[in-house]
Amino acid sequence: MTWSLSLLVSDACNLDCSYCYQRRPVRGRTMDWSVAREAAEAVLRWSGGDCKLSFSGGEVLLAEDLLRRTVAFVEAERPRDATIPYTLTTNGTLLDDAMLGFLVDHDFELQISFDGVREAQDLRGKNTFEVLNRLIGRIQNTYPEFWKNRVAVGVTLTVSTIPFISRSIQYFIENSVEHVEIQPVVTWQRWDAASERELVRQVDQILEMSERHWRRIHKLPVGFLRPRKPPDPFLPRPPIACGACAGTGLTVDVEGRAWGCQLFASSIQQLPPLGRSVADALDLGDIRDPAIDGRLAALPRAGLDQPVLWALDKKSSSYSRCSDCRHLAACHICPASTVHIPSNEDPLKIADFPCAFSRITLDAAAEFARFTPIDRLLTGLDDLKEPMRRLEKVLPSTKGA
Numbered sequence: 001m002t003w004s005l006s007l008l009v010s011d012a013c014n015l016d017c018s019y020c021y022q023r024r025p026v027r028g029r030t031m032d033w034s035v036a037r038e039a040a041e042a043v044l045r046w047s048g049g050d051c052k053l054s055f056s057g058g059e060v061l062l063a064e065d066l067l068r069r070t071v072a073f074v075e076a077e078r079p080r081d082a083t084i085p086y087t088l089t090t091n092g093t094l095l096d097d098a099m100l101g102f103l104v105d106h107d108f109e110l111q112i113s114f115d116g117v118r119e120a121q122d123l124r125g126k127n128t129f130e131v132l133n134r135l136i137g138r139i140q141n142t143y144p145e146f147w148k149n150r151v152a153v154g155v156t157l158t159v160s161t162i163p164f165i166s167r168s169i170q171y172f173i174e175n176s177v178e179h180v181e182i183q184p185v186v187t188w189q190r191w192d193a194a195s196e197r198e199l200v201r202q203v204d205q206i207l208e209m210s211e212r213h214w215r216r217i218h219k220l221p222v223g224f225l226r227p228r229k230p231p232d233p234f235l236p237r238p239p240i241a242c243g244a245c246a247g248t249g250l251t252v253d254v255e256g257r258a259w260g261c262q263l264f265a266s267s268i269q270q271l272p273p274l275g276r277s278v279a280d281a282l283d284l285g286d287i288r289d290p291a292i293d294g295r296l297a298a299l300p301r302a303g304l305d306q307p308v309l310w311a312l313d314k315k316s317s318s319y320s321r322c323s324d325c326r327h328l329a330a331c332h333i334c335p336a337s338t339v340h341i342p343s344n345e346d347p348l349k350i351a352d353f354p355c356a357f358s359r360i361t362l363d364a365a366a367e368f369a370r371f372t373p374i375d376r377l378l379t380g381l382d383d384l385k386e387p388m389r390r391l392e393k394v395l396p397s398t399k400g401a
Contacts, residue, residue, distance in 0.1 A: 003047035004249040007036055009066050010058035011254050011268050015091055015125035019158050019185045030063040035256040036070045039287045043250065044074070046296075049082030054089070056262070061094040071106055089113065089154070091124070093131050100139065104146045111154045111181075112136075116168020120161040136175060152179035159189045159353065162198050166205035173213055173221060181223040184357045186263060188340040191352040199360055207364045211371055224361040225368045231329050241311050241335050244282060245303025247296055258284040258292060260299055263336035274347060275339030278306050307347035308335050317350035319359070327362045 012028040013020070043051050053074060055067050071086065078084055088103060092112040103110055114132045115121045121129040139147045153172060157165060165182070172180050210222050220226055231237075243249055244261035251262040259265040260282035264275060271279055281302045284295045303309050312322040312331055322328055337351045338344065 001047075001050065001248055003043050003051035004054065005039060005043040005051060006054045006056060006249070006251040006262060007031065007039060007070065008057055008251060008253045008262060008265070008268065009036070009055055009060050009063040009070075012062055013057060013059040013091070014062065014093060015059070015128065017124050017156075019123075019156065019187055019189075029254045031066055031252075031254040032256075033066060033069060035252065035254070035287065036066055037073060038256065039250070039252040039258075040070060040074050041077070042287060042292070044077055046293075049079035049084070052085040052087065054087035056089045059091055059094065060088060061090055061099065064094075064099060068102065075106075085109065087111070091128070092135050093125070093128055095135060097138075097142075100143070104143050104150075108150065110146075110151045112151065113156065114153045115155050115157075115161055117164050117171050120164040120168055123158070123160055124156070133175075136177065140176060148178055152181055153177050155180060155182040157182055157184045157357065159191065159195050162195065162202055166202045166209070169206050169222060170209055173209065177221055178219070179223065180221045182361075183334075184337075184354045186334050186336040186340065186354075188337070188342060188351060189353045191356065195353075196356050196360075199356060203360050203364050207367060210368065214372065220368075225365050227369060228330055228365070237311060237313065239311055240300075240303050240309050241332070242309070244309055244335070245299045245306075247299045250284070250287075250296075252287050256287050258287045258296075260284065260303070261336075263334065264339075272339055272344075274308065274344060275336070278308050278335075278339065281306050308338050310348070312350075315348045315350050317355035318352050319355055322350065325359070327359055330362055330365075331358045333358055 009031045010029070012030070040053070043053075053070075055070075057063075060067060067088070074084055086106055087109045089111045090113065092114060095112075112132065112135070113124070114136075115124050118129040121132065136147075136153075139151060155165070155168065161168075169180065206222060207225070210220060210225055214220055240246075242261070244264065246260075249260070251259045251265060253259070253262075253265055253267045255267060257265070257267055259279075262268070264271070264279045264282050266276060266279040266283070282299070284292055284299065286292070307314070312333065313328060315322045319325075322331070325331065333350055333354045337354050338347065338349055341349060341351050
C-alpha cells in the first residue's frame with residue numbers, strides 16, 4: 001500500500017491568480033523545518049518506505065531551502081531498499097538552474113503551472129509568459145531526457161481562458177511539450193450555452209491538431225485524449241469519489257496541521273458552510289500529536305458521512321443525473337467544485353462547468369480512440385487479462401462439452 005505525503009511548504013505565492021482557491025489574504029508564511037521533519041518521519045513510519053512525497057503551495061520555491069533539507073532527510077532515513085518518488089508543482093517563475101539541477105539529480109516529477117499563450121497566461125500572472133517560454137527551452141536544451149520523461153505542463157482552465165485553449169495546445173505542441181494536463185478550476189465559474197459552444201469548438205480544434213500530430217510522430221501530449229484504463233467489472237464501485245479520505249494520504253500545511261486533501265484545508269482558504277463541514281471531517285489535527293494515528297484510521301468512515309465526497313452515481317448537474325450519463329464510469333469531477341457553487345446547500349450537486357468539460361473531453365477521447373482503434377484495442381486487451389482470468393474461475397467449465 002503506497003502512502004502519499006503532500007507538504008504545503010508555503011502559503012504565499014509570487015503571483016496573484018484571481019481564480020485561486022485560496023480566497024484570503026496571503027500571510028507569506030513558510031513551513032518550519034520541525035513540521036516537515038515530523039511529517040516525513042510519520043509517513044516513513046506508517047508506510048515502511050512505500051510512499052511518495054510531493055511539494056506544493058502557494059509557491060513551493062519560496063521555501064527552497066526547506067525543500068532541499070526535507071529531501072536530504074528522507075534520503076537519509078528511508079529504508080535502503082526503498083525509492084521515494086518526489087513531485088514538485090510550481091509556477092516556474094522562480095526555477096533557476098541550481099534548483100533545476102537538484103530536481104534532476106533526485107529524479108523529481110516536475111509539473112509547471114502554465115496556461116499557454118500570452119493572453120491566457122497573463123490571466124495567471126502578468127508578464128510571466130516570456131519567463132516560462134525561456135524556462136521550457138532551457139530545460140529541453142540542458143536536460144532533454146528529464147524534459148521528455150519527468151516534466152508536465154498543468155493548465156488550469158477558466159471560462160475566460162477557454163477561447164485561447166486550442167492556440168495554447170498548438171503552442172505546446174510546437175514547443176515539444178510532451179505532457180499537457182488540462183483541468184477546470186475548482187472554484188466556481190459562471191457557465192452558459194455560449195461558453196459551452198466555445199468549449200466544444202476549442203476541443204474540436206484540439207482533437208484535429210492532435211490527430212495530425214499523431215500521424216506525424218505518434219505522440220499525444222494532451223492528457224484528456226489518452227486512453228484510460230477501463231474499470232474492473234468485478235470490483236464494486238467505490239462509495240467515495242476521490243482519495244480525500246482513503247487514510248493513506250496526508251496534506252500538511254505550514255502550521256503542521258494534517259488534512260485528507262488540500263482543497264478542503266480551511267487553514268489556507270475561506271470555505272463556505274458546505275465546505276467547512278467537509279473540512280472538519282478531513283481535519284486530522286497536528287501532525288505532531290500522537291493521537292493522529294487514530295484519527296487517520298477513522299478517516300475513511302468519516303468520509304462516508306460527507307455526501308459531498310460520495311461517488312458520482314449519487315449526484316447530478318443541471319444537465320442530468322450522473323447515473324444516466326454514458327460517461328459515468330470514466331468521469332472524475334473534483335468534489336471541491338461543489339462547495340464553491342454560490343449559496344449551494346446541496347452536497348450532491350455538480351457544478352455545470354466541470355460537468356461540461358468532462359463530457360466534452362470524454363467525447364473527444366472516444367473520437368480519438370476511433371482514429372487509433374488498434375492502439376486502443378491492444379491497451380484494452382492488456383487491461384482485461386486479469387478480469388478474464390477471474391471470470392474463468394467462476395464460469396462453468398466447458399471442457400469436454
